[in-house]
Amino acid sequence: MRPLLRSTARLTLLLGALLPSACADDTESATGGPTTHTASDPPGLCAPSGGGPHWLREGETLTFTIGCTTSLSLDGTALEITGLPPGATHDPATGEVRFTPALDQAAVYDVTVHVPATDETTHVKIGVADAWDDPANIPVLDPARYGEEYGLPVLFLDRRPLTEEYDANTITYRGHAYLAEAKLRGASSLSYPKNSYTLKFAKDDRFQEPDEAFGFTDRRKLVLISTFDDNSYVRQRLAYDLWNALDPAHLQIKTYSAVVYIEGAYWGLYTVADHPDKDFMEAHGYSEDGNLYKAIDHDANFDRISIQYGGEKSTLHDGYEKKEGLPLEGEPGAFADLEALVDFVATSDSATFTSGIASRIDQRDYEDWWIFVTFILGSDSAGKNSYHYRDPTTDGVFRYMPWDFNDSFGQTWQTARASASTFRDYTDMNRLFERFLEEPTLGPALRARYADVLRTIYTEEAIQALVTGYIDRIDASARRDEHRWGEAYRTYGDWSFRTDFTTYDEELAYLRAWLTERWQFQAATY
Template sequence: MEIDNKTKYRIHRILFFLLTLVLSAKMTYATDVRTYHDAINALDVNSLPQVNLILADGLLSKGSYIQGKMILADYARRTRGVTVDTFDVKVKYRGSSSMSYEKKSFAIKTIASDGSSMDVNMLGIRSDDSWILDAMAKDRLRMRNRLCFDIWNDFSHTPYTTKYGNRNGTKGYYVEVYLNGVYHGLYCLSDKINRKLLDLKKAKEKEGAVTVKGLLYKGNSWGEGADLLGWDNAPMNTDVWNAWELQYPSDYPSEQAWKPLTELIDFLSESNDEEFAKSYKEWLYTDNWIDYFTFINVLYIRDCPFKNTFLSTQDITAGHCYMITPWDLDTSLGEDWEGSYYPDHTPVGFNDCVGGYTRLIHSNVDGFADNVKKRLSSMIEGSFSFLNISDKIKAYHDQLVNSGAWQREYDRWNGNPVPLKANMDDEISYVLNWYEGNLAAIREVWDIPTSGIVGIGCTTSPVSSDIFTLEGQKVNIPYSELPQGLYIVNGHKMLKR
C-alpha cells in the first residue's frame, strides 16, 4: 500500500517524539551544568532570551536539515506576545572553516505542522522562515559580527524603499542555547540577507519559461572573479561560478542568472576611461559603494571584498545598478580570521585595487576619492566615533555580564577554540585601544585633521589631576570616584570604565 506524504509526515513526527523521549530518559545532568529548566525558572529582566533545541543532535550535519523543535523563552515577550513559544523547525549546521570547531553555528527553518515553511517574527526582528544561530566561536569578544552590523545599519541603507526600513544588513540579539535541555553556549540569533529583506523582485515562471528579475550573489572564495577583475568560461548551470554563489534565484542557476555578473565585471575591468566615467553610476549605487569602502577601512574588516560580500540588483529587467551588502564581519577590530590578535592597523591602499574601486579611487573619477575622504571625515565624528563604538560595546558588555551569560560561556567554551578572558573588561580594553590607534591611522592615511582633541584613550588611573568634562567644565573630584564616561585629560579624550 502506498503511503501519502501527509501520512509519512505524521509517522515521522511520532518517531521523532519517541526519540526525544528516549534522549530525555537517558540524559543525566551534572550539578554544575545549567539546564533549560533552570533558565526558565530564573528568567528575569536581566535574562537573555533562552533557546532550547530539541533534536537528535547526533544526526546533525551541514549537508541536510533534520526535524526538531525550538522553544524560545523571552522575558520581554517579543515573539508573538508570549514569554515562552514553541516552533517546529528544521536544523542543520552552517559555516565553512568554522565547521572544524566544536561549538558550531546553526541554520534554522521554521515550519508548519505539515512540514511546509512558516514565517515567524522572532524577537521582533522581522517575519521570515530562515534564521541563523551564530556561535561566534572564534571571536574572543563574542560580538564583532553583531557589533559591526549594528554600526553598518546605523548609517548605510538600501538606496530604494523597502518594507524593513531600508535595512541593508542583518539584525540580531544575543541568546543562550540549550541542546535537549543542556546548556550549549552564547549565540546570536539573527535574520539572513535574502530576497525578502532587500526587496528583490521574484523570478517569473510562465508556461515553463523563467524570467530572472532580482539577483543576489555572494562571494564565497578568493579569486579574480571575486575581485570583479575578470572571469573564465566556467559552466553557468551551477550554483557557484567564478568564486560567486547564486543566492537568488537559487532555483534557476543558468546563463540568464549569471550573465549580468559577467557584464558588470566586463564594464568595471574593460570599459575605456571615457565610457567608465560616463556610465559607472548606472552600474553602481555610488553612495552605497562609498559607505562600504569607509566601513571596511575604519573597522579593518580584512576578509573581504568581495569574498564574504553580497552583490544585488533589484530587477535586472529594469536596470543593472548593484548594491553591496556586507557579511561575515568577525575578522575585524584587531582580530585575525582564526581568532588570534591582529594588532596592525589599516594600511595605505587597503582594498582600493579590487572591482570598481581601482579606477574610482586611483583616478578620482568624479571626485570619488574626495567623497570617500569627506565621508570618512564626517563618519569618524559620527557613527565611527570612539564614543559611539565604546557605547555600543558597553551596552553589550552589560547584557552579557548582568545576565550571567559571559560567565557561563567562559566556563563552557574558554580555550575551545580560542582563549576567553574571565573579566570581559580585559578583552574590551584591547579592542578599544586598537580602535583608537586605527582611527589615528585612518586620519593619517587620508590626511583628516583631528577635531582639536589630541586622541582618545581608555584608562582607569590617569596621572594628571586636570580633568574636564567634554563641555570644558573642570572636574574637582578624584578620577577614581568619577562615574563611567568620557573625559578630557591633558588634551586627550579618556574613557573612564
C-alpha cells in the same frame, strides 16, 4: 531612490536601544511590572515592590524584600503574594523572600504582589539559570518556562544539527514551540566544537521577536553565529551595526545576542542574525525573484584576473555562488548580469566607468562598503564574504550586503592579532575599490566622505558606547560561555600557533584599545 534622512542619527538610534534609560511613570519598572508610584501620589498608596529582575543560578541563594516603597506602613500579612517558586519562603514580619533553587528549577518565575487595601499590584521576576556544569544537574525541564537567562532570550533546539542539509527541529523560543528545520552553516566554523546554524521556519509560523534589534519579526530564516572564535563576544554585532549606521537606505542586517540550548544542554552565547535570501529581500521591499549572489572566495574581486591562482579566470563569476533567482546556477545565463558588471568594472575606460557605474550599482552601497571594511580592518570581507543583489524588474542596479566578520577589529580569521595602525585600502583585493579611488572625479569625494563619517557617524565615543551597550546586556552570559568553551578555545588546533590568548576581560580591553587606536589612525589617514 534613497530617503532624505541620512545616517547621522543611526548610531544614536542604536544606542537608544542598547543603553539603559530611566523608567517613566506608569510604565514597566525595574521590578518587572507596572509601577504607579510618582512624586504626586496621594497619601495612602503602598507602591509595592520587590526589586529585580533577580537573576541567579540553581544552587545559589537569593534574598530580597517585598514591601511598600512609600511611607505607608503595612503588616506583611496585608500583602498577597502568589507565584513564588517551590521552596521559596516569605517572612511576613520582615518582608524577606528567600530562595535556593534546586537543580531541577531552572525557569523564569513571575511573582505577583497584590495590596488589597489599595488595590495595587506589581510583579517581581526571578530568573533561575541552569547549573549546566554541576555533575548532578537536571536539564531544563520545561523550555517554555525558560524564555530568558540573565536577561537574554533563549532558543532551544531539540536536536543538534549535524549536516549542512536541513532537518526537522523543534525550536522553542519565549514559550512558543516552532516546528522548524535547522542545519550547520559556515566554512571554518564547521570544524568548531561550537558550530553555527541556520534555522528555517514555516511560512505560516514565522519567527517572532518584537523587542530585540528594533523588532526581529516574521523571519523565515535566521542564523545563529557562533562566538567561539571571538572571546569579546561582540565583533559580529558591532560590524553589522556599523554597516547599518552608515545609511538607513542600506539593506539592514539586524543582529542581537541570545543564549542557545541544544538537546537540553547549555550551548552558550550566540549572535542571532538575519539570513539574506528572497524572503529577506521581499521584507525590504524588493522582489523575491531578484538575483542574489554570495562571494565565497577572494576571486570575487570584480576583475578578470584570479587572486587565488593568477592569470585569467575561467569565468567572470569565479568566486561567487548564486543563491536566488533564475536561471538557476548551472543553467545557461545564470550569472549573466553579474558577469556583465565584473567585465564593466575590469575593462571600461575612465570616462565610461565614471559615467556608467551609477546605472549598474547602488553607488553609495559600494562606496560605503569600502569605508566600512577599511575602518574595521575586515580583510576577509573586502572581496569575499559579501552578498550582491539585483532585481532586473525594477531599477536593475546591484546592491551590497556584508557578511561574516570573525576577521575584523584587530583579529584575523584564525584569531591572530592585527595592528590597528595598519593601512589597507584593499585595492589589491577589489578592483571596484581601485576604480573608485583612482578616478579623479570619484576618489577625492569618497575620501572626503570617509573623513565626514569619522567625524559624524563613526566617532570614537559612539562606537565605544555601542560596545558598552552590548556588554551591559551580555556580561553574565559571556562569562558563562567562557566557562563552557574557554578551554576549547585556547586549545583549538587551528590556533595552536598563538601564545597570547586572552580572557574575556582582557579581550574586551584589547578591543576597546584597538578601536581607539584605529579611529585615530584612520582620522590621521583620511
